[in-house]
Amino acid sequence: MRSLPFGTVVRVTANGSATPAERPTRRRPAPTSGPILLARGLRKTFGEFTAVDGIDVEVQAGESFGFLGPNGAGKSSTMRMVGAVSPVSGGELRIFGLDPASDGPAIRARLGVCPQTDNLDDELTVEENLWIYGRYFGLSRAQVRERAAELLEFAQLTDRAGDKVEPLSGGMKRRLTIARSLINNPELLLLDEPTTGLDPQARHVLWDRLFRLKRSGVTLVITTHYMDEAEQLCDRLVVMDHGRIVAEGSPRDLIARYSTREVLELRFDADDQAAPAAALAGVGERLEVLPDRLLLYAHDGDAALSAASARGIRPLSALVRRSTLEDVFLHLTGRTLVD
Amino acid sequence: MTSTSTPYAGREAPGPRPPLARGERMGSVVAYFVDVYRRVWRGSIIGRFLSPLMFLLSMGLGLGTLVDRSSGGVDGHTYLHFVVPAIIATQAMWVALGESTYQVRSYFKYNRMYDAMLATPLSVTDVLVGHLLTVAAHLTVATVVFVAVAALFGGFASWTVLLAVPVAVLTGLAFAVPIFGFSSRSDGDDGFNILFRLVITPLMLFSGTFFPVSQLPLVLQPVAWATPLWHGVELSRAAAYGRTDLWPCLGHLAVLLVFVGAGWVYTLRGYTKALVR
Ligand SMILES: Nc1ncnc2c1ncn2[C@@H]1O[C@H](COP(=O)(O)OP(=O)(O)OP(=O)(O)O)[C@@H](O)[C@H]1O
Ligand SMILES: [Mg+2]
Secondary structure, eight states, rough: HHHHHHHHHHHHHHHHHHOOOSSSSSOOOOOOOOOOOEOOOOOEEEEEEEEEEEEEEEEEEEEEEEEEEEESSSHHHHHHHTTTTSSSOOEEEEEEBBHHHHHHHHHHHEEEEOOOOOOOTSSSHHHHHHHHHHHTTTHHHHHHHHHHHHHHTTTTOOGTTTTTTTTHHHHHHHHHHHHHTTTOOOEEEESSSSTTOOOOOHHHHHHHHEEEETTTEEEEEEEEEEEHHHHHHOOOOEEETTTTTEEEOOOHHHHHHHHHEEEEEEOOOOTHHHHHHTTTTTSSEEEEEOOOOOEEEEEEHHHHHHHHHHOOOOOOOEEEOOHHHHHHHHHSSSSSSSO | OSOOOOTGGTTTSSSOOOOHHHHHHHHHHHHHHHHHHHHHTTHHHHHHHHHHHHHHIIIIIIIIHHHHHHSSSSTTBOOOHHHHHHHHHHHHHHHHHHHTTHHHHHHHHHHHHHHHHTTTTTTHHHHHHHHHHHHHHHHHHHHHHHHHHHHHHOOOOOOGGGGGGHHHEEEEEHHHHHHHHHHHOOOOSSSHIIIIIIIHHHHHSSSSSSSOOGGGGGHHHHHHSSSSSHHOOOOOHHHHTTOOOOHHHHHHHHHHHHHHHHHHHHHHHHHHHHHOO
């Protein structure tokens, strides 16, 4: 019958039995030698168009890694290749040390995928969506039911278990999609813009859930175009633009490397930014002129503000804030992340 | 062996997981469609009883009485016996269409269920075969129901009509398999409109369903020969009449199998192109 698989079962169960019974975070990453995700010169082309243009990425077990970039940067294209559903156009890609071209099913069996757009069955109930999905991974009916109950708890959807998906809020659907992606106890979870389109409260609930997962040892790979999300969730990230990686590091590293500690934001009456911009020459480290405001990068924002006042600059409003990844992005690409 | 109670245990443990057998993979896809069907079965079952019933009453009994009275039936059979096996095959075509056009499109475009399935260990072939198996099951149920209803009205001359069930399933698949591929390629509604108006409706009328193909103008007869419906109708009729002319039947069978086979190649290609991108 399944003589070959049985060999695997023995080995897997041997190390699986060591997993603690804590749920749904009961698992520790399997001792995998080498990175969980490795990309070298990875490319994706659609006809003439190059969506991913030779990126190098390495993610270790237990890490939480982010792709930060604006619309069209190639984040989803990358995620779909990593998810072993989209064929690689060039370069090398290994997930769990396996090649998606030859070991797609084996890789996908160990992955959780939360796609950019929810693809739940709206007409089925919340729990049916989970049950059905578990079957695709070969889980028995009993296993699926047990797991689904845990995950509904985790996603705070237990009281909606028997309801149809369709009327659920965006945040609930997103949590359900994430719960579904965990049905097979994945070692690596791919989250493509997990909180885009959600209100701030729903985002915080989700971040909290993802944080728990990370703490339980699941490796997270996240794409986002929100710098606060990247700062919250990612140990390390790459900034992507036009299919390329333009910077890499921890959020804090990147800010230290590409920005200043603080930023002074100045707003003026619509059209006359040129004069104050010129007057600010020499104040702070760097000046960025945006259509609606000036950003003055300085180690001490308040000092910069005093200096500006001393030069007779009278903005409509002035705000001193800490530097964010958005500033890093602006510096690297000359554009803002979210238009 | 280990002390594991089920062979699935490894599928929840971290690390490499035992692969799924082909049957498990396709079975899990069928399980999904069964769940989908479970929420609509009431309406669907009622439809399955009603539409053949209406056909039987209007065509078989209504029109039939007229035909039998004026020309003494068709080819030595009552009109009812002539038309019922044809309606079986035609109904199979309609069931197949219902399952393979807008439905299939929605799994690609709207709820993206296919994408969701392919993010798991399932392959395009698993998903496609699983879905087609569901259509085959649907065809079986619909046909059995129809045969039962028609039997109440004395719709058949012979018990060999039971052979019309597999024939109807095959006829339905001869439509469903290629049309799955058509739907995987079509974007707007134009494709479906053309399909229904320019292909399916004429097929209904010119495939020897309501009158023998020999009544058609000579130029139109070859059209009938090229359509799966005509072959399905003829085969179904042979089954219902208990006819034993083997060679024509094998010919009809071969044509239907070619539609399924060539349709499979066309459809798998369309699916792969749309889903693996
Ligand atoms: N199937 C496809 N065929 C053709 N072009 C595609 C396809 N998928 C993506 N692209 C193009 O590749 C580029 C990168 O798309 P991708 O979805 O990877 O970007 P993204 O970083 O995820 O953007 P967003 O933040 O909007 O989701 C875009 O210009 C997009 O139009
Ligand atoms: Mg995207």
